[in-house]
Amino acid sequence: MDAVKITHVTRTFGNVTAVDDLSLTVPQGSIYGFIGPNGSGKTTTMRMIVNIFYPDRGEIRLFGEGRPETSTDLIGYLPEERGLYQKMTVQALLEFYGELRSGRSVKAEVATWLDRLGLANRASDKVETLSKGMSQKVQFIATVIPEPKLLILDEPFSGLDPVSAEAIRSAILELRRHGVTVILSTHDMHVAESMCDYILMIFRGGKVLDGTLSSIQDQYGEDTIRVTANGGLAAVQHLPGVEQIRDLGQVQELRLTRGADPQEVLRALVAQARVTSFSLMKPSLHDIFMRIAGPAAEEANHAIA
Amino acid sequence: MRLHKVVTIAKRDYITTVRTKAFVFGLVVAPVLFGGGSIAMSFLKGKPDLKDRHVAVIDHTGVVANALVSAVREKNDRELFDKKTHQQIAPRYVFEVVAPAANAEGHRAQLLALSDRVRSKELVAFLEIGKDALRPPKPSDDSDDLDLGTSKKTDPDTGVSYYTNAGGIDEIRIWLNGPIGDGARLARLAQLGIDINHNKGLVSSPRVDGMSLVERDEKTGEVHEAHKRSELEGFFVPFALAMILAMIVMVGSAPMLQSVTQDKSQRIVETLLGAASPFELMTGKVLGSVGVSVTSSVLYVIAGTVAVNALGVAGLLPLTIIPWFYVYLLTDVIMLCAFAAALGACCSTPQDAQNLAIVLLMPCIIPMFTLVTVLRQPNGVLATVMSLIPPFTPILMLLRQAMPNGVPAWQPWVGLFDVLVFAAGTVWAASRIFRVAILMQGKPPRLAEAVRWAMKG
Numbered sequence: 168m169d170a171v172k173i174t175h176v177t178r179t180f181g182n183v184t185a186v187d188d189l190s191l192t193v194p195q196g197s198i199y200g201f202i203g204p205n206g207s208g209k210t211t212t213m214r215m216i217v218n219i220f221y222p223d224r225g226e227i228r229l230f231g232e233g234r235p236e237t238s239t240d241l242i243g244y245l246p247e248e249r250g251l252y253q254k255m256t257v258q259a260l261l262e263f264y265g266e267l268r269s270g271r272s273v274k275a276e277v278a279t280w281l282d283r284l285g286l287a288n289r290a291s292d293k294v295e296t297l298s299k300g301m302s303q304k305v306q307f308i309a310t311v312i313p314e315p316k317l318l319i320l321d322e323p324f325s326g327l328d329p330v331s332a333e334a335i336r337s338a339i340l341e342l343r344r345h346g347v348t349v350i351l352s353t354h355d356m357h358v359a360e361s362m363c364d365y366i367l368m369i370f371r372g373g374k375v376l377d378g379t380l381s382s383i384q385d386q387y388g389e390d391t392i393r394v395t396a397n398g399g400l401a402a403v404q405h406l407p408g409v410e411q412i413r414d415l416g417q418v419q420e421l422r423l424t425r426g427a428d429p430q431e432v433l434r435a436l437v438a439q440a441r442v443t444s445f446s447l448m449k450p451s452l453h454d455i456f457m458r459i460a461g462p463a464a465e466e467a468n469h470a471i472a
Numbered sequence: 473m474r475l476h477k478v479v480t481i482a483k484r485d486y487i488t489t490v491r492t493k494a495f496v497f498g499l500v501v502a503p504v505l506f507g508g509g510s511i512a513m514s515f516l517k518g519k520p521d522l523k524d525r526h527v528a529v530i531d532h533t534g535v536v537a538n539a540l541v542s543a544v545r546e547k548n549d550r551e552l553f554d555k556k557t558h559q560q561i562a563p564r565y566v567f568e569v570v571a572p573a574a575n576a577e578g579h580r581a582q583l584l585a586l587s588d589r590v591r592s593k594e595l596v597a598f599l600e601i602g603k604d605a606l607r608p609p610k611p612s613d614d615s616d617d618l619d620l621g622t623s624k625k626t627d628p629d630t631g632v633s634y635y636t637n638a639g640g641i642d643e644i645r646i647w648l649n650g651p652i653g654d655g656a657r658l659a660r661l662a663q664l665g666i667d668i669n670h671n672k673g674l675v676s677s678p679r680v681d682g683m684s685l686v687e688r689d690e691k692t693g694e695v696h697e698a699h700k701r702s703e704l705e706g707f708f709v710p711f712a713l714a715m716i717l718a719m720i721v722m723v724g725s726a727p728m729l730q731s732v733t734q735d736k737s738q739r740i741v742e743t744l745l746g747a748a749s750p751f752e753l754m755t756g757k758v759l760g761s762v763g764v765s766v767t768s769s770v771l772y773v774i775a776g777t778v779a780v781n782a783l784g785v786a787g788l789l790p791l792t793i794i795p796w797f798y799v800y801l802l803t804d805v806i807m808l809c810a811f812a813a814a815l816g817a818c819c820s821t822p823q824d825a826q827n828l829a830i831v832l833l834m835p836c837i838i839p840m841f842t843l844v845t846v847l848r849q850p851n852g853v854l855a856t857v858m859s860l861i862p863p864f865t866p867i868l869m870l871l872r873q874a875m876p877n878g879v880p881a882w883q884p885w886v887g888l889f890d891v892l893v894f895a896a897g898t899v900w901a902a903s904r905i906f907r908v909a910i911l912m913q914g915k916p917p918r919l920a921e922a923v924r925w926a927m928k929g
Contacts, residue, residue: 214911217745217746218749219742219745219746219750219911239746239747239748239749240474242746243746244743244746244747245743245746246739246742246743246746248739248742249739249743250735250738250739250740250741250742250743251740251743252488252740253738254488255488263480263484264743264747266476266480267477267480267481267744267747267748268747270474270476270477270480306743309743310746319746
């Protein structure tokens with residue numbers, strides 16, 4: 168059964184179309200990553216799934232059901248703009264959110280999660296005394312108590328230090344192992360590549376990419392070369408069949424023009440510099456993102472317009 | 473609507489509010505003001521200021537002052553000492569007769585000198601009896617209208633002017649009406665050659681006592697006699713009840729505006745909306761405020777009961793009004809809290825909320841402007857119409873119901889029906905505005921936009 172099925176959903180705010188005729192199916196037990204530039208419609212889509220916004224047109228079904236009011240009981244939602252009652256203690260706050268969602272006492276779950284995320288000794292402290300990272304962990308716990316069937320996380324790693332981010336990442340993966348379906352939005356392409364079973368890219372309210380990472384990459388083929396050569400960026404200038412160079416510092420990423428021969432590029436490169444590594448690969452998600460929404464794409468869109 | 477979500481939100485808001493210092497301070501201060509103030513009044517009533525009170529009299533008639541001095545002597549003899557304990561229980565009034573000045577310039581200087589003596593607290597007041605004060609008044613001079621500070625000027629020659637800088641209720645001025653009237657009548661009769669000094673009681677005015685109506689008990693047929701009605705019964709109890717209601721409603725609903733704005737500006741609201749619908753969230757918050765209001769009202773009612781007992785006017789409080797008090801309290805708090813939630817949802821910053829606070833309090837403030845008119849004519853057209861306009865019904869209908877003559881039996885029920893319909897409509901419209909506005913940032917919407925949200929959702 169699909170956890171979420173969105174069919175031709177549109178949502179407008181005044182004259183702005185935030186989500187335009189979006190259709191999407193999220194399989195149960197998967198991790199679905201939403202990517203896209205700011206203002207592209209990711210948060211609006213998530214808010215519609217959570218029932219905070221109603222679609223102007225189209226339909227959203229959760230676990231095969233229409234949209235009964237009780238559907239939000241199945242969802243744990245972590246909004247992008249997070250806020251907690253600062254004057255409450257951590258324990259009281261988490262019990263409040265847990266009871267609000269489940270209608271029962273969640274003391275045991277609160278204790279388990281506080282222990283798991285290293286906050287057990289802060290249970291009786293007021294939220295206002297916590298660091299930003301700790302507050303984010305508390306907010307995450309508030310989202311997953313009691314364990315939801317569907318977890319919707321809007322930018323769950325933003326502002327977290329690597330240790331806290333790793334703790335949250337491992338918690339998300341464990342929840343998925345328990346059968347929880349996860350939808351998360353992120354601007355970190357590495358997170359999307361490494362964590363998500365499926366990736367949706369929304370751009371200007373519309374779906375531009377949807378599928379597994381490899382299926383998305385297959386659409387572009389092996390048109391990327393990753394090179395390390397003496398001379399760095401200077402060594403890869405003016406190569407035949409290369410339309411764009413991305414300088415990563417120690418490594419350079421070259422995008423081939425359509426139909427270009429990688430062997431020709433290698434020959435030209437060896438002729439002008441000492442090459443220590445050369446690999447032909449599919450484009451990274453970051454590269455695909457930039458091709459769709461980067462400045463070059465913007466210029467191209469303007470030119471067409 | 474999922475009840476457990478509403479109750480959880482209400483419980484949190486209620487506990488958070490009643491634990492704040494502001495709430496506890498308000499709870500302590502209000503009963504102290506009502507109950508403690510009344511007890512203090514009652515205590516001070518038994519310990520009056522016993523210092524002599526000097527009043528100067530300029531008498532242009534040459535005869536009224538003597539009658540006044542004689543009357544004040546009798547008053548002192550009558551009221552100065554307790555008849556059983558022989559202890560002084562009232563201040564002594566000492567009237568000093570001052571000869572009128574010879575000319576206009578001297579008169580002005582005399583008034584200024586006496587005013588300076590009042591300012592220096594040597595005198596509590598002085599009065600000037602006009603030279604034609606004994607002349608029988610023309611019909612057009614007579615007016616029993618309540619003077620509310622109109623600019624109508626008394627003719628100094630025919631009237632009596634009382635000069636003082638004392639504020640509030642001036643007992644001596646009220647008392648003076650009697651002996652001055654008696655003195656004037658005696659003097660007029662003397663001018664006609666009729667001497668009744670041997671029996672001054674002949675000119676004294678009989679006392680007019682306010683009475684209730686004689687009633688027949690509908691069940692037993694027994695006729696209940698009329699009872700004497702005090703001014704307090706007609707004014708104090710209804711006024712106090714209306715003021716207490718207005719205060720509890722304002723204290724209960726104003727924090728709602730801040731609470732919603734705070735939840736919104738601190739980004740808490742979206743997390744809550746992930747677990748509860750906007751309607752559940754708003755209803756929970758309204759219910760929490762109702763709980764806060766009921767808590768404070770119970771304490772205010774206890775303090776009020778202490779106050780009326782301390783003042784010895786407990787019998788004046790019509791007990792049948794208490795259920796109405798709570799019905800109006802609950803409907804008014806629900807109505808205003810829903811309104812506050814919608815306003816709070818439209819605000820992005822605490823500053824926006826402060827600017828809109830006055831709009832929220834209008835249903836309590838507007839009835840205050842009509843209180844004097846309603847108290848004077850509780851069944852007049854204005855009082856009736858205003859008390860049937862739903863936002864004003866709770867305060868004004870309660871005020872009218874608590875007055876001795878009450879209101880026609882149908883009016884509270886029609887008023888209540890209007891209030892219930894209006895409160896339901898307010899909650900419905902507020903929840904639609906709340907849902908649309910709660911996640912919006914930026915400038916608060918214009919009225920037309922808010923109305924559109926309420927209509928279309």
